[in-house]
Amino acid sequence: MSDTGEVVVSEAPERSRYEAHVGGELAGWSEYTLAGEMLVFTHTEVQPAFEGRGVGGALTRYALDDVRCRGLRALAVCPFVLGWIRRHPAYADLEYRSRTRPDVD
Incomplete structure (x- = not known):
């Protein structure tokens, strides 16, 4: 695991999720299902080695900005x-x- 590097988030539509990478490593993801005009967020996970580094927040902010x-x-x-x-x-x-x-009535 890389100890340095910013959180880089992107959508991986082929896997129906947003992914966060730190130092080129997969640090976390947020899974979704597209239902009409709504994205249903079903599960978010941050790898234990990356917890406490703002990965979940960056991931969620990016995903919701994309929804908007x-x-x-x-x-x-x-x-x-x-x-x-x-x-x-x-x-x-x-x-x-x-x-x-x-x-x-």
Whole structure:
């Protein structure tokens, strides 16, 4: 593992995930499923050797910025992504929430 280097994130659509690399090594990934106009984030993982280095945050920020650029919404099934969105209110507008139906008389 490389001890130096910035986190470089890119989408790997053939694997349905975003990947983070540090020093050329795969440091983490966030898996998704495209469902219409929504990206469903199902699982995020950071390799133990890279934990505590901002990999998960960089990965999530990149993925959500991409969601915004593509005009999509995000459904965070993954607890990490959901928690990240809740801690960063500037991304709250991307979170998909089901609409409640008005009461029917």
